Amino acid sequence: MTSAFSKAAQERIPGIIARYAEKRGALLPLLWLAQEEQGYVSEEAMKEIAGWLDLTPPQVYETVTFYTMYNRRPIGKYHIQVCRSLMCALVGTDNLLGWIHAKLGIKTGQTTPDGLFTLSQVECLGSCGTGPMMQINDDYYERLTQDKTNRVLDDVKREGKCPLATGPFMFPEPAQK
Amino acid sequence: MATHELLLLKNMSQPGYSGSLADYERAGGYQALKKVLGKIPPGDITEMVKKSGLRGRGGAGFPTGVKWSFIPKDHPGPRYLICNADESEPGTFKDRQLMERDPHQMIEGMIIAAYAIGVRTSYIYIRGEFVLGARVLERALAEAYQAGYLGKDILGTGFALDLYVHRGAGAYICGEETALLESLEGKRGLPRIKPPFPATHGLFQKPTVVNNVETLANVPHIVNRGAEWFASIGNPPKSSGTRVFCMSGHVKRPGNYEVPMGVTFREIIYDIAGGMRGDKPLKAFIPGGASAAFLMPEHLDVKLDFESVAQAGSMLGSGGITVMEEGTCMVWAAENLLHFFNHESCGKCTPCREGSSWLLQILRRIDHGKGKMEDLATLTRLCGNIAGRTVCAFGDAEIAPITSTLQYFRDEYEAHIREQRCPFRSQPAPELISVGR
Structure with a gap:
C-alpha cells in the first residue's frame, strides 16, 4: 500500500511523537504534516495516523472535523482567507471581497476555474489594527487597498508569493534613525 | 501625556533590532536567567512574581505568582508549563x-517560570494561522538550545528543560486554558469542567501552568529589576505593570502601544492612537476584546486597569480596544460579533451552542428589516439563559455585545424594527442567509 506520507515525512514522525508523554498529543502535528504533504488531510492519511498513534480512525476524524484549518478535500493551490470579524469589517472587509471578486471573478466558497485560487471568509486572524487583510496560504497581507490587492494576486499567480507579505509583525513600525 | 518607559516593546523599538539571540543578548537578554538558575531557590522566584503583582495578560487577569504556587510541591511529576500563544480574541x-x-x-520568561515550578517539558501553543510566528519561534528555540539556555544541563546548573512549539489548527476556544489542554492532547478543544484545576490535573492529568505570552514576557524584567520596582508601575496594587494595548477600528493610528496601566481611554484613543479617523465623533468602544461589553463616550475617563474597567461594567480582558465612530450601526456590530461567537462555540454546552445560533438569527432578522418588537425581549431572555450556565466563560462573552448594545442603543434596535430597515445602511441589505452549523 502506498503511504500518504513521503519517505522524508515518515522519518520525521517518530521524533514528533516523542515530544509527548502520550502518543495522541502528536495528533495535531501529524495532521499538519499530512496537509503539508497533500494539501489536505485525506481519509487514507487519517487511517495511517490512527495507526501511528494507536487510535481508531473515528478518533482522528472527530478531531480533524473540529478544527477549521484542516482541509478534508483538495482546494485551490492558493487559499485566500479574508478576515470578516468586526475589527476588519469596520475598515473594509466588504471592499476587499469586492476587489477580489473584480480581479478573480470568485465569491466566498468558490475556486477559480484554473484551480489556482479558493476564496474563504474566516473569523479573526489577529490582524485587527491592520485591516482589511487576507491570508494566502502561510502569508498575511495587511492594510490592503485595491491596488495592493491586485498586485498581490498578480504576483501570487505568477510566482506563488509576493514581497508585500508581512514579515515579523510590528505596527506601528519603529521610527528609523 | 507624560512619556513612559517601554519594557516589553523596548528592544523591538530599537532601529535594526532583529530579535535574534545575538541582538537579544546585546540588549541584556538572558541576564535574568543567569541570575536565577542555581542561585535563587525556585520558591523564591514564585514569591517574587507574587510580590510584583503581575496578573495574567490573556484576559482573565489571574495573579501569576499565585497560579504558580498552586502546583503541588510534592507531586512526583511530570509537571508542565504551557505558553498560551493562541491569541484568538x-x-x-x-x-x-x-x-x-x-x-x-x-x-x-518561560525558562525562568519552568525553573520556578519544577518543569522539565514545556510547550508553546500557537494558533495555527501564525505560521510565521511558529517559524520565528522554532528558529529562536534552536538558537537557545545551541547556546545552552535549553536542553539537558542549562548553563551547567543541572537544570533541564525541553521546549516545543505546538501549532493549533483554527479554533477560538483553544485560547481557553482547559480547551487548550484538550487540544494539546490531540482532542477536540472542549473546555473541561473545573475543578479539578489544571494546577493539579492539567496536561495528561499532570500539574500544569498555562500563561499568556505577554505575561511570560514580563518575567525577566521582574527578575532583573525586582518585584518592588514592578509593583510601582501602573496602578498598583491591583494593576501593576504595563499593558500592550491593541488599537483597532476608527482611529487615526491603530496598532500596538505599551503604556502603564491606569492611563485613561481618552488618553489612549485621542493622544496615543491619534484620535478619531476623519474626526467624526466617537460612538462606542470595546475595551478588552470581543468578549468585553461595549462602553460609551461617557466612559472615556475610565482608567485602563482591571478594577476600573470592571466597575464601568466591562472588562480589561485581552487589551484589544476597538473604536467605532458615529454612523456605525450597533445592531450590525453586535450581529457581526455573534456570527463570530456562533461559529466558534465549541458545542459542548447547550445554552451556548443553541443560544448563539438563536441570538444570531434574531439579530440578523432585525438588521435586515424583518424584526419584531418582541424580539428584544426574546434577546434579553436568551442572554439571561446563557449567562453563568456554561462550562467556560464563552457563554458570558457571547452575550456581552448584545446586552451592552441593548443597554446603550435600544432606540437603534427599535428604529430597525419600526422602519423595517437599517437606518445606517444606504444599500439594500444583503440576502438573508439562514444560520446553521
Whole structure:
C-alpha cells in the first residue's frame, strides 16, 4: 500500500511523537504534516495516523472535523482567507471581497476555474489594527487597498508569493534613525 | 501625556533590532536567567512574581505568582508549563508582535517560570494561522538550545528543560486554558469542567501552568529589576505593570502601544492612537476584546486597569480596544460579533451552542428589516439563559455585545424594527442567509 506520507515525512514522525508523554498529543502535528504533504488531510492519511498513534480512525476524524484549518478535500493551490470579524469589517472587509471578486471573478466558497485560487471568509486572524487583510496560504497581507490587492494576486499567480507579505509583525513600525 | 518607559516593546523599538539571540543578548537578554538558575531557590522566584503583582495578560487577569504556587510541591511529576500563544480574541494582536519581534524575551520568561515550578517539558501553543510566528519561534528555540539556555544541563546548573512549539489548527476556544489542554492532547478543544484545576490535573492529568505570552514576557524584567520596582508601575496594587494595548477600528493610528496601566481611554484613543479617523465623533468602544461589553463616550475617563474597567461594567480582558465612530450601526456590530461567537462555540454546552445560533438569527432578522418588537425581549431572555450556565466563560462573552448594545442603543434596535430597515445602511441589505452549523 502506498503511504500518504513521503519517505522524508515518515522519518520525521517518530521524533514528533516523542515530544509527548502520550502518543495522541502528536495528533495535531501529524495532521499538519499530512496537509503539508497533500494539501489536505485525506481519509487514507487519517487511517495511517490512527495507526501511528494507536487510535481508531473515528478518533482522528472527530478531531480533524473540529478544527477549521484542516482541509478534508483538495482546494485551490492558493487559499485566500479574508478576515470578516468586526475589527476588519469596520475598515473594509466588504471592499476587499469586492476587489477580489473584480480581479478573480470568485465569491466566498468558490475556486477559480484554473484551480489556482479558493476564496474563504474566516473569523479573526489577529490582524485587527491592520485591516482589511487576507491570508494566502502561510502569508498575511495587511492594510490592503485595491491596488495592493491586485498586485498581490498578480504576483501570487505568477510566482506563488509576493514581497508585500508581512514579515515579523510590528505596527506601528519603529521610527528609523 | 507624560512619556513612559517601554519594557516589553523596548528592544523591538530599537532601529535594526532583529530579535535574534545575538541582538537579544546585546540588549541584556538572558541576564535574568543567569541570575536565577542555581542561585535563587525556585520558591523564591514564585514569591517574587507574587510580590510584583503581575496578573495574567490573556484576559482573565489571574495573579501569576499565585497560579504558580498552586502546583503541588510534592507531586512526583511530570509537571508542565504551557505558553498560551493562541491569541484568538478579536481585537487582539499583541502576542503576535511579541513573539515575532522579540521571541527570546518570552522564551527567557518561560525558562525562568519552568525553573520556578519544577518543569522539565514545556510547550508553546500557537494558533495555527501564525505560521510565521511558529517559524520565528522554532528558529529562536534552536538558537537557545545551541547556546545552552535549553536542553539537558542549562548553563551547567543541572537544570533541564525541553521546549516545543505546538501549532493549533483554527479554533477560538483553544485560547481557553482547559480547551487548550484538550487540544494539546490531540482532542477536540472542549473546555473541561473545573475543578479539578489544571494546577493539579492539567496536561495528561499532570500539574500544569498555562500563561499568556505577554505575561511570560514580563518575567525577566521582574527578575532583573525586582518585584518592588514592578509593583510601582501602573496602578498598583491591583494593576501593576504595563499593558500592550491593541488599537483597532476608527482611529487615526491603530496598532500596538505599551503604556502603564491606569492611563485613561481618552488618553489612549485621542493622544496615543491619534484620535478619531476623519474626526467624526466617537460612538462606542470595546475595551478588552470581543468578549468585553461595549462602553460609551461617557466612559472615556475610565482608567485602563482591571478594577476600573470592571466597575464601568466591562472588562480589561485581552487589551484589544476597538473604536467605532458615529454612523456605525450597533445592531450590525453586535450581529457581526455573534456570527463570530456562533461559529466558534465549541458545542459542548447547550445554552451556548443553541443560544448563539438563536441570538444570531434574531439579530440578523432585525438588521435586515424583518424584526419584531418582541424580539428584544426574546434577546434579553436568551442572554439571561446563557449567562453563568456554561462550562467556560464563552457563554458570558457571547452575550456581552448584545446586552451592552441593548443597554446603550435600544432606540437603534427599535428604529430597525419600526422602519423595517437599517437606518445606517444606504444599500439594500444583503440576502438573508439562514444560520446553521
